[in-house]
Amino acid sequence: MTTPDVSVVVAVYNTMPYLTRCLASLTAQTLGERRMEVVVVDDGSTDGSTAEIERFAQLHPGLFTVVRQPNSGGPASPSNRGLELACGRYVFFLGADDHLAPDALERMVAMADRYGSDVLLCKMAAIGERTVPTGVFKQTSPAIRLVGDGLPWALSNTKLFRREMVERNRIRYDEDMPAFSDQPFVMEACFRARRISVLADQDYYFAVRRADSSNITFRAGPETRLRCAAKLLETTTRFLEPGPLRTGFHRRHFHVELFQLFGAGFPALGPDVRERVVTGAARLIGTYGDGVLERLDERRRRTLELAWRGATEALCEEILSDPERTPRAAVAEEGFSLVRWLLAPVRGARGGRKGDRQPV
Structure with missing residues (x-):
């Protein structure tokens, strides 16, 4: 068989009825079924997703590779499994709630081939109050910078990756990260890429907010989020020397992941949990905050400076007096509705992987 131009990896856990439109958008691609393959990894679904996947596989023989595995507790494991099975020149990760414009894959592959792109971003559109990045999609560009x-601000894995580059560097998802697991994957791919391109002349990727979704940031638990945020900062430090590039990525993680540790729910946490979160955040701020805190807006800087000083009570007062400090609307920034995995039973009550999940 000829090598497909692109392998689309779809990690699935209980995504009905949104899964139907997701898979239908793949069968409608103008790229054509002979030039693509779809690798669907069902991570122990229980809501009818399994039957829907099988229905599409029967309707489109040869297009779908279907794998079913016990629930792993997060999207990292099924994403890695799909990547291991992928055969295409490029690989694209599609959230099982989301869908693509009919010409998305054809246009992305054509642009990546034309410019030799190792990573290519396509313009995203939000459906149902979902939040998507906008700044990076101001215009189509054959080459963009890591920072600037x-x-x-666009670190979801919903991108086209040259598979040879991914395999040569053995880039994989960290299966010990139940939250944010695609960000280290995307960062390493971008740090190693010879060229990163953007296709932004129309909307290609439609990111859907589920009607019943909840924010992964809150459902994952503050200590889990803290641990995963530390891994994001470690990734940039591992690949980037001190300077503007590293600071640009650290500013993003301070602005988003660290600040979100101190949302409206923080004062209601148990005192021991609050102290552990503040202590852990203070360690990260002290380690990575040089040149970063002063680049934040006043509100975020004030919050993180209180955490850095270990001023837990003052921090709680700051949060309670802030009318804007409310739980964010449900947003799956990583390209998956991760809350479904986090609320699923942990795989293997006996002998499950350490670090899969921590109590919320």
Whole structure:
């Protein structure tokens, strides 16, 4: 068989009825079924997703590779499994709630081939109050910078990756990260890429907010989020020398992941949990905050400075007096509705992987 131009990896856990439109958008691609393959990894679904996947596989023989595995507790494991099975020149990760414009894959592959792109971003559109990045999609560009064109604010894995580059560097998802697991994957791919391109002349990727979704940031638990945020900062430190590039990515993580540790629900946490979160955040701020805190807006800087000083009570007062400090609307920034995995039973009550999940 000829090598497909692109392998689309779809990690699935209980995504009905949104899964139907997701898979239908793949069968409608103008690229054509002979030039693509779809690798669907069902991570132990229980809501009818399994039957829907099988229905599409029967209707389109040869297009779908279907794998079913016990629930892993997060999207990292099924994403890695799909990547291991992928055969295409490029690989694209599609959230099982989301869908693509009919010409998305054809246009992305054509642009990546034309410019030799190792990573290519396509313009995203939000459906149902979902939040998507906008700055990086102001215009189509054959090559963008790591920092300065909006890339640090667009770290979901919903991108086209040259598979040879991914395999040569053995880039994989960290299966010990139940939250944010695609960000280290995307960052490493971008750090190693020879060229990163953006296709932004129309909407290609439609990111859907589920009607019943909840924010992964809150459902994952503050200590889990803290641990995963530390891994994001470690990734940039591992690949980037001190300087503007590293600071640009650290500013993003301070602005988003660290600040979100101190949302409206923080004062209601148990005192021991609050102290552990503040202590852990203070360690990260002290380690990575040089040149970063002063680049934040006043509200975020004030919050993180209180955490850095270990002023837990003052921090709680700051949060309670802030009318804007309300739980964010449900947003799956990583390209998955991760809350479904986090609320699923942990795989293997006996002998499950350490670090899969921590109590919320």
